[in-house]
Amino acid sequence: xxxxxxxxxxxxxxxxxxxxxxxxxxxxxxxxxxxxxxxxxxxxxxxxxxxxxxxxxxxxxxxxxxxxxxxxxxxxxxxxxxxxxxxxxxxxxxxxxxxxxxxxxxxxxxxxxxxxxxxxxxxxxxxxxxxxxxxxxxxxxxxxxxxxxxxxxxxxxxxxxxxxxxxxxxxxxxxxxxxxxxxxxxxxxxxxxxxxxxxxxxxxxxxxxxxxxxxxxxxxxxxxxxxxxxxxxxxxxxxxxxxxxxxxxxxxxxxxxxxxxxxxxxxxxxxxxxxxxxxxxxxxxxx
Numbered sequence: 352x353x354x355x356x357x358x359x360x361x362x363x364x365x366x367x368x369x370x371x372x373x374x375x376x377x378x379x380x381x382x383x384x385x386x387x388x389x390x391x392x393x394x395x396x397x398x399x400x401x402x403x404x405x406x407x408x409x410x411x412x413x414x415x416x417x418x419x420x421x422x423x424x425x426x427x428x429x430x431x432x433x434x435x436x437x438x439x440x441x442x443x444x445x446x447x448x449x450x451x452x453x454x455x456x457x458x459x460x461x462x463x464x465x466x467x468x469x470x471x472x473x474x475x476x477x478x479x480x481x482x483x484x485x486x487x488x489x490x491x492x493x494x495x496x497x498x499x500x501x502x503x504x505x506x507x508x509x510x511x512x513x514x515x516x517x518x519x520x521x522x523x524x525x526x527x528x529x530x531x532x533x534x535x536x537x538x539x540x541x542x543x544x545x546x547x548x549x550x551x552x553x554x555x556x557x558x559x560x561x562x563x564x565x566x567x568x569x570x571x572x573x574x575x576x577x578x579x580x581x582x583x584x585x586x587x588x589x590x591x592x593x594x595x596x597x598x599x600x601x602x603x604x605x606x607x608x609x610x611x612x613x614x615x616x617x618x619x620x621x622x623x624x625x626x627x628x629x630x631x632x633x634x635x636x637x638x
Contacts, residue, residue, distance in 0.1 A: 402621025559592025
């Protein structure tokens with residue numbers, strides 16, 4: 352059984368007018384395994400702004416996988432490679448930015464018919480240097496396209512997005528060994544998750560509260576980081592709870608993250624800015 356190594360509070364931040372919570376990175380933690388950054392946002396989409404002008408406008412990425420988990424509402428993704436899709440509650444947008452792409456993430460036109468709330472997690476996943484110049488790839492997944500398993504008399508839903516969790520494979524294969532899943536738990540529901548021993552692992556609690564075996568209680572807006580030793584974690588929901596589970600192998604390469612780019616050296620970061628400015632990452636015109 353893995354032991355808890357750290358408890359990280361997701362401090363609130365203003366990111367260009369968008370309120371988010373960020374449990375990591377912090378001044379003391381650059382990354383957790385391949386996971387570089389986690390942003391949790393829950394916003395009421397304003398009615399006085401057209402959805403096409405709300406959310407996050409066009410911006411570039413290179414050298415990592417920006418992944419968006421949609422927990423409420425929906426997200427309209429457009430990018431400079433011609434991808435244009437809407438993913439609703441329970442779905443995931445997995446994008447390998449590779450050599451570079453420009454994308455936007457807006458509320459869809461019908462967001463107020465869906466309740467007017469967007470709750471998402473954006474996760475930045477590092478990729479090995481051998482894949483940082485790959486052609487970009489965008490994979491939209493609906494909720495029913497995930498691998499779903501139920502535990503403890505249906506009190507726990509495990510929705511596997513990537514890699515293998517408890518012997519079940521999700522639809523996404525990462526560019527390095529990793530696993531990702533969302534978990535919905537009713538009060539008193541319990542789950543044990545088996546984890547590859549050399550993987551870094553964590554859970555982020557969006558809402559609710561859990562009791563972690565061998566540790567104690569942890570509540571919403573916290574990331575719980577586990578030791579690498581041991582091969583499983585077990586927790587019980589003390590109230591209805593939603594969780595994002597992540598585990599992955601450490602990428603043993605130098606990492607330089609600056610702005611919207613994650614590369615292996617400062618010179619590669621400078622090259623990324625130059626390539627973006629001269630149009631090598633394409634052009635995104637939202638219509």
